[in-house]
Amino acid sequence: MPQGIAQLLPQLANADGALVRRGRFLEVTFLLEIGANAYLIRIHRGRIEAMAPGPHIQPRWTFALRAAAPAWAKFWQAVPPPGAHDLMAMLKSGDLRLEGDLQPFMANLRYFKELLALPRAAGAAEER
Amino acid sequence: MAAPQFEAAVGRYLPLQVDGQRYRLYVEEAGRGIPLLCLHTAGSDGRQFRGLMNDEALTSEFRVIAFDLPWHGKSSPPAGWQQGEYRLTSRAYVDTVMALVDALGLERPVCMGCSIGGRIVLHLALEHARRFRALIGLESAAHAEPYYDLDWLHRPDVHGGEVCGAMISGLIAPSAPPRERWETIWHYMQGGPGVFKGDLHFYTQDGDVRGRLSAIDTKACPLYLLTGEYDYSCSPADSRELAARIEGAKVTVMENLGHFPMSENPALFLTYLRPLLEEIRTAAR
Numbered sequence: 001m002p003q004g005i006a007q008l009l010p011q012l013a014n015a016d017g018a019l020v021r022r023g024r025f026l027e028v029t030f031l032l033e034i035g036a037n038a039y040l041i042r043i044h045r046g047r048i049e050a051m052a053p054g055p056h057i058q059p060r061w062t063f064a065l066r067a068a069a070p071a072w073a074k075f076w077q078a079v080p081p082p083g084a085h086d087l088m089a090m091l092k093s094g095d096l097r098l099e100g101d102l103q104p105f106m107a108n109l110r111y112f113k114e115l116l117a118l119p120r121a122a123g124a125a126e127e128r
Numbered sequence: 129m130a131a132p133q134f135e136a137a138v139g140r141y142l143p144l145q146v147d148g149q150r151y152r153l154y155v156e157e158a159g160r161g162i163p164l165l166c167l168h169t170a171g172s173d174g175r176q177f178r179g180l181m182n183d184e185a186l187t188s189e190f191r192v193i194a195f196d197l198p199w200h201g202k203s204s205p206p207a208g209w210q211q212g213e214y215r216l217t218s219r220a221y222v223d224t225v226m227a228l229v230d231a232l233g234l235e236r237p238v239c240m241g242c243s244i245g246g247r248i249v250l251h252l253a254l255e256h257a258r259r260f261r262a263l264i265g266l267e268s269a270a271h272a273e274p275y276y277d278l279d280w281l282h283r284p285d286v287h288g289g290e291v292c293g294a295m296i297s298g299l300i301a302p303s304a305p306p307r308e309r310w311e312t313i314w315h316y317m318q319g320g321p322g323v324f325k326g327d328l329h330f331y332t333q334d335g336d337v338r339g340r341l342s343a344i345d346t347k348a349c350p351l352y353l354l355t356g357e358y359d360y361s362c363s364p365a366d367s368r369e370l371a372a373r374i375e376g377a378k379v380t381v382m383e384n385l386g387h388f389p390m391s392e393n394p395a396l397f398l399t400y401l402r403p404l405l406e407e408i409r410t411a412a413r
């Protein structure tokens with residue numbers, strides 16, 4: 001994974017009709033940091049319009065989620081172990097850092113939890 | 129015409145005076161035998177115990193009772209609620225439980241609470257041990273530190289039901305049956321504005337019982353602790369630490385369960401609860 005995630009995540013998200021519907025009021029650009037790789041993800045009406053890998057020159061984002069690559073790999077296991085199974089669990093342990101204006105993230109918390117968990121079903125952790 | 133196939137639980141409304149305040153409480157029960165009084169988690173209600181109330185093996189030996197705390201489920205907030213901010217306190221919680229025990233005339237019930245309910249059983253152990261046959265703390269710790277800004281749970285630019293449901297979803301073990309998982313989340317989505325946050329005032333501040341644990345006497349009343357391995361709000365380590373500080377407390381970590389064992393996976397939870405209740409039942413004379 002992180003190599004493939006820039007292709008995988010938009011595909012999975014945009015094919016998920018229920019997710020897109022829940023995100024229909026969502027307009028935001030956020031940063032997803034996977035260790036040394038950071039992606040700028042632009043969401044328009046619940047669909048991922050762009051997922052740009054770095055390096056970014058003067059990136060602009062509303063909020064950022066940052067975790068080390070091994071932490072995401074655990075999170076993306078088909079059945080993740082306790083503590084790696086939810087963004088809030090990772091926040092509590094310190095594995096995940098949330099930064100910026102978190103209002104869109106919190107107002108759409110289910111959307112973002114489910115969006116970022118999509119690679120699980122796709123067997124993403126095994127791809128590495 | 130065939131008779132309707134109702135579930136076993138029957139619910140009624142009980143006017144209850146607590147600390148000079150008049151409440152209207154919703155109380156549900158099923159079965160007969162030793163009273164088993166069940167206390168729901170923060171921001172939810174007594175429906176969390178539906179699986180237990182529908183378990184005939186359990187209800188043939190125990191009278192399973194669950195009530196919705198004031199402000200929760202079908203229990204009303206007190207008159208004048210519209211001007212105040214709801215904040216659960218240890219005093220109000222203990223007094224509500226004891227007022228209900230008295231009003232129902234329960235003689236030495238078993239009391240089992242989860243999360244905030246798992247905390248309040250520690251307060252009951254300190255203040256009213258001899259009134260109970262046994263106390264069971266599910267997802268019980270002496271204290272909990274907040275790990276997110278609780279203001280997110282109650283503000284006009286974030287939907288309260290959506291954020292409360294999404295916040296707690298991760299506290300459910302990944303293997304929970306989807307039907308039970310989403311019913312558990314639905315209860316949170318139905319909570320009144322600020323109620324979950326008000327309960328967490330007790331959970332993260334007012335209910336801190338760390339300094340009083342050595343005064344708990346498990347000879348006066350046995351104390352059992354059961355904690356799900358996927359619970360990061362009250363983790364297995366938290367419950368083990370609690371048990372280590374109370375002589376005679378028995379702790380069990382439950383695999384493939386999270387913060388809402390009785391609601392997220394009742395069948396699996398019952399495999400942990402049955403032996404423990406059997407121990408309590410056979411000790412009862």
